[in-house]
Amino acid sequence: MKRLLLALLMSPLAVGSVSAAEFNAVLGDKSAVNFVSKQMGVPVEGKFKKFAAQISFDTNKPEKGRAQIEIELASIDAGNSDANDEAKGKAWFNIREFPTAKFVSGGIKSVGNGRYEAAGQMTIKGKTRDVVAPFNARLDGGNLVIDGAIPILRLQYGIGDGAWADTGTVADEVQVRFHFTLAATAKK
Amino acid sequence: MNTPTAYTRSAIVLHWLVALTILCAFPLGVYMHELPLSPNKLQLYSYHKWLGISALLLVAIRLGWRLGHRPPPLLPGMPRWQEIAAHAIHHSLYLLMLAVPLSGWLMSSALGFSVVWFGVIPLPDLIGKDKQLGELLKDVHATLNFTMLALVLVHAAAAIKHHLFERDGTLARMLPFIKQESKT
Numbered sequence: 001m002k003r004l005l006l007a008l009l010m011s012p013l014a015v016g017s018v019s020a021a022e023f024n025a026v027l028g029d030k031s032a033v034n035f036v037s038k039q040m041g042v043p044v045e046g047k048f049k050k051f052a053a054q055i056s057f058d059t060n061k062p063e064k065g066r067a068q069i070e071i072e073l074a075s076i077d078a079g080n081s082d083a084n085d086e087a088k089g090k091a092w093f094n095i096r097e098f099p100t101a102k103f104v105s106g107g108i109k110s111v112g113n114g115r116y117e118a119a120g121q122m123t124i125k126g127k128t129r130d131v132v133a134p135f136n137a138r139l140d141g142g143n144l145v146i147d148g149a150i151p152i153l154r155l156q157y158g159i160g161d162g163a164w165a166d167t168g169t170v171a172d173e174v175q176v177r178f179h180f181t182l183a184a185t186a187k188k
Numbered sequence: 189m190n191t192p193t194a195y196t197r198s199a200i201v202l203h204w205l206v207a208l209t210i211l212c213a214f215p216l217g218v219y220m221h222e223l224p225l226s227p228n229k230l231q232l233y234s235y236h237k238w239l240g241i242s243a244l245l246l247v248a249i250r251l252g253w254r255l256g257h258r259p260p261p262l263l264p265g266m267p268r269w270q271e272i273a274a275h276a277i278h279h280s281l282y283l284l285m286l287a288v289p290l291s292g293w294l295m296s297s298a299l300g301f302s303v304v305w306f307g308v309i310p311l312p313d314l315i316g317k318d319k320q321l322g323e324l325l326k327d328v329h330a331t332l333n334f335t336m337l338a339l340v341l342v343h344a345a346a347a348i349k350h351h352l353f354e355r356d357g358t359l360a361r362m363l364p365f366i367k368q369e370s371k372t
Contacts, residue, residue, distance in 0.1 A: 041304045043302070069346055079299070079301065166227055
């Protein structure tokens, strides 16, 4: 009887909502990196259409989770073509010198209720800062879906300097929102 | 309801308040949309939207008030076609005073740049984000505005013509401080 129970527990069907599998294959078409900036008090949404994400995450062993997300800044959609051109220019991302932004995390901790925090380093425009990305993870049709946001203070990275440094027009805080769908791979 | 002979103070104040917001928002709109993107441009767009929503609110109050208060009839002695033209323009202006700010609000919603009135009160988006529809609404907003400009010019020119040539009280009853001059 005990053996049977153990066998049942070991079988993937019986494991229930959170499996012991590690999820590490990011499904690009079911993932997104968006951002929300505040312009004159108005939240304005934008997105990055191209990014490369390597994430491995096991909800049973969050501390072993790893993430490296590299965003191609030229793929920005800030709402209209004027804004896109401006964002690529020197005052904002200066993509000629700094074509990508990168987030690297080597440690994830569970804070309960399906919520986690990924501590890591964000590098934008040649400047690296420690950030914490809170997110939640849930199973959806055999995949792990991760949703979270990293609050960024743009001026810490020199994003939007010169005349744009006035935070009364464009707020310092920008929310970078991420949505990743990870497929599972067999446990090694 | 008795037929009044003069505009009430409320009617006069509402008329000029709406006129003032239009006189500020219209040239601002024409000026700002050609500007290269800058913090200044973002500020001007916001001021324009705040003015537009203020105008919409004033017009709503004005229309509500107008529904309960019949305006004085046109002065006697006008040719019939002028009476018809005056009424047609007044009604068209009421329509445009609503349609112009509404089209701006719709356009802001479609372009994904909501309106936060005076930077404090977030207004709901009237429609979802839709770039193509937003571009169309941009043209609608501009066309309605230039139609309104044409009608406002005719409206003002007619009032001035009454004042200078017919020398009647048409302008003075909406602009009381010039009353004395017109009585000569």
